[in-house]
Amino acid sequence: MQRGYTVRAIPMTVATRALRLATFLSLGLTAAAAGQSEASEDTGPADDPAAVNPTPYTQAAEKRGRTHYLRHCQICHGFDGRALENIDFEATDLTDPERWRFGTTDGDLFRSTKHGAGLDMPPFEAELDDAEIWELVHYLRSLGPEEYRAAAEPENPP
Numbered sequence: 040m041q042r043g044y045t046v047r048a049i050p051m052t053v054a055t056r057a058l059r060l061a062t063f064l065s066l067g068l069t070a071a072a073a074g075q076s077e078a079s080e081d082t083g084p085a086d087d088p089a090a091v092n093p094t095p096y097t098q099a100a101e102k103r104g105r106t107h108y109l110r111h112c113q114i115c116h117g118f119d120g121r122a123l124e125n126i127d128f129e130a131t132d133l134t135d136p137e138r139w140r141f142g143t144t145d146g147d148l149f150r151s152t153k154h155g156a157g158l159d160m161p162p163f164e165a166e167l168d169d170a171e172i173w174e175l176v177h178y179l180r181s182l183g184p185e186e187y188r189a190a191a192e193p194e195n196p197p
């Protein structure tokens with residue numbers, strides 16, 4: 040199976056990048072629309088799958104997200120997010136959005152972290168407040184392929 044992110048190492052032309060970004064954005068919109076029609080209860084904007092990270096991207100925010108990650112997540116998802124070491128929990132490879140089962144929007148990552156996902160991903164509601172989870176979302180984006188970052192990171196972050 041061809042996986043999009045494997046071409047990451049090959050230098051992309053501007054046109055290719057633009058095309059991939061456009062594809063990603065339209066997929067995102069479709070996913071957002073699907074999510075909306077499935078949503079049965081109103082859990083507020085922070086739990087909206089279509090939510091965009093309300094914390095502006097900065098390197099400082101991403102770095103704080105990394106601190107939360109190393110403290111709470113690496114035990115299962117691994118130092119680099121690939122979840123290669125821990126065989127007790129089949130934790131998701133967080134560098135590969137194509138394998139994610141619970142969505143790829145900022146809102147989806149927020150929800151999976153706050154409320155848990157599947158059987159073995161614990162909720163972090165008690166350990167992390169919403170602002171910390173949004174910082175984590177910035178860090179999770181930095182682990183994955185570039186096209187999944189584009190929406191979150193402006194060209195020249197302060």
Ligand code: HEC
Nearest residue numbers: 111112115129130131139140141142151156157158159160
């Ligand atoms: C106790 C082990 C464990 C810890 C700690 C843990 N996770 Fe997970 N995580 C899992 C497992 C297992 C899954 C897969 C759940 C499934 O697919 O049924 C998962 C899934 C996820 C998903 C959903 C991926 C998808 O398929 O959509 C996200 C996002 C995630 N974890 C983020 C985090 C973050 C962020 C932290 C730290 C705050 C964290 N995890 C801590 C075990 C863990």
